[in-house]
Amino acid sequence: MTDVSAARASLSRSYGAFINNSFQPVKGPVFAATAAATGEHLADIARCGKDQIDAAVASAKTAFPIWRAKTPEERAACLSRLADAIEREAGRLMAIDTLDIGRGLWETGLDHAIAVQQYRYFAAAILTHEGWGRPIADGYLVAKREPYGVCGQIIPWNVPAIMAAFKIAPAIAAGNTVVLKPDEHASLSTLELGKLIAEIFPPGVINIVPGFGEEAGAALTSHPDVAKLAFTGSSEVGRLISAAGAQRLVPVSLELGGKSPNIVFPDIAVADMDAIVDNVTFASMYCNGQSCLAGTRLFLHRDIYDDFMQRLVASMRRIRVADPTNSYPLLGCLVSEKQGRRVQSYIDIGKEQASLATGGGRAEVPGCNAGWFFEPTVFETTNDTRIAQEEIFGPVLSVIRWSDYDRLIHDANDIRYGLAAGIYTNDLASAWDTADRLQAGNVWINNYFNLAPGSPFGGFKESGIGSEFCHETLNMYTHLKAVTVQT
Numbered sequence: 001m002t003d004v005s006a007a008r009a010s011l012s013r014s015y016g017a018f019i020n021n022s023f024q025p026v027k028g029p030v031f032a033a034t035a036a037a038t039g040e041h042l043a044d045i046a047r048c049g050k051d052q053i054d055a056a057v058a059s060a061k062t063a064f065p066i067w068r069a070k071t072p073e074e075r076a077a078c079l080s081r082l083a084d085a086i087e088r089e090a091g092r093l094m095a096i097d098t099l100d101i102g103r104g105l106w107e108t109g110l111d112h113a114i115a116v117q118q119y120r121y122f123a124a125a126i127l128t129h130e131g132w133g134r135p136i137a138d139g140y141l142v143a144k145r146e147p148y149g150v151c152g153q154i155i156p157w158n159v160p161a162i163m164a165a166f167k168i169a170p171a172i173a174a175g176n177t178v179v180l181k182p183d184e185h186a187s188l189s190t191l192e193l194g195k196l197i198a199e200i201f202p203p204g205v206i207n208i209v210p211g212f213g214e215e216a217g218a219a220l221t222s223h224p225d226v227a228k229l230a231f232t233g234s235s236e237v238g239r240l241i242s243a244a245g246a247q248r249l250v251p252v253s254l255e256l257g258g259k260s261p262n263i264v265f266p267d268i269a270v271a272d273m274d275a276i277v278d279n280v281t282f283a284s285m286y287c288n289g290q291s292c293l294a295g296t297r298l299f300l301h302r303d304i305y306d307d308f309m310q311r312l313v314a315s316m317r318r319i320r321v322a323d324p325t326n327s328y329p330l331l332g333c334l335v336s337e338k339q340g341r342r343v344q345s346y347i348d349i350g351k352e353q354a355s356l357a358t359g360g361g362r363a364e365v366p367g368c369n370a371g372w373f374f375e376p377t378v379f380e381t382t383n384d385t386r387i388a389q390e391e392i393f394g395p396v397l398s399v400i401r402w403s404d405y406d407r408l409i410h411d412a413n414d415i416r417y418g419l420a421a422g423i424y425t426n427d428l429a430s431a432w433d434t435a436d437r438l439q440a441g442n443v444w445i446n447n448y449f450n451l452a453p454g455s456p457f458g459g460f461k462e463s464g465i466g467s468e469f470c471h472e473t474l475n476m477y478t479h480l481k482a483v484t485v486q487t
């Protein structure tokens, strides 16, 4: 049982940057971490800028030759110890995330379980991340993988534990050192990670610098000693990060936005329909819709449309919207007023441009007056409307009727994003054909959010560049060097 009050009490009063294995004294400007649901002040956080980024990069640069010289087994052992420490602390860390960002405890618990999996996955993967060699005329060729050096990493607020793990684990497994900037709306659990890191890693291997994007973020992306940039967030900011990398010609990996199609074929058995409805509901409402992967465009075939819609509306209305800390609801609140106003504006647009099937209002949750809680909202629409084309990042699903297969494929791909897709059918041949034709980095057949460790995670089109979560990610964090020996 998670003790939210104890987790709250365990927070430091203020957090400075975590550099060289210690928290810096908080001297300059700060910003407040507040509970998303209640508005309660949780802690002050240093609003870091260029000076702290300079110090963190210097520390990571000094640590690099020491960390790089460790064997893969030694690095793997540290990663495994971090995984164990997070697992031990998970109850506390998940409660901190729930307070900070307003998502239900069962969800933030899942985040930490996935984070633990990531550290363990890369602890194992690095042991088989090998170069290759072969004899050549009068000699031998060795192609070896080498870390870049200091990696500058920037993450968003929606799933902070997962995002931190996605970035830190592969980078340090490969022998790099890291300066990570968490999001200004969700810095607490990442900063708390510093307390665990200090017990396990040599100083400077992992540094965490909180602050705003335009200040700490921009200082990190333009720093001359940062050898590799990795970013997760919106496509708009992704362009800025990419431009900063291009200025200095350093590699940039990007995990960006999504507006993913979830496609239901007419051949699904009626007996399976409720399970598919549950899956579709989860795909769109998990994380309060604040997930880059969310299946927010539901393509329903006309032959099953009415039956499916009836069950879907009932499923959405069964969802409890509640205080994220007291119960295990599916929907807590959105992360911030800014996000709440954004979602509200899309619901208003939807009411003008589409037909509202259910929801469409804010939900009152006693004791959580600061929270932006929304009813799960479903619109019936077409693929060309703004609510179907733009990433809302809230509990809003657009349903689109389809009948012609080629038109379906066209519409599913007719979007700037290409992150994920779902397909529900009993016909494996057509599922395979559809998977082949969809422009998406992740395609799930008869499921959604099926992310086994090692499953490549990355986007097509404006959803990003590069793949995380998999063995290939280690290539993203290493150069390939050829050494030839003449004998």
Ligand code: NAD
Residues within 6 Å of the ligand: 154, 155, 156, 157, 158, 159, 181, 182, 183, 184, 211, 212, 213, 214, 216, 217, 218, 221, 232, 233, 234, 235, 236, 237, 238, 240, 255, 256, 257, 258, 291, 292, 293, 391, 393, 419, 459, 463, 464
């Ligand atoms: P955002 O792009 O506004 O912010 C993300 C991070 O970038 C934050 O840490 C922020 O401080 C920083 N940042 C902002 N401006 C910056 C600048 N000029 N220079 C450097 N850093 C800067 O994104 P958001 O709105 O907080 O997050 C939601 C977005 O993230 C959505 O589009 C979502 O789809 C995407 N996302 C993608 C994935 C994925 O893996 N593909 C995962 C989670 C979220």
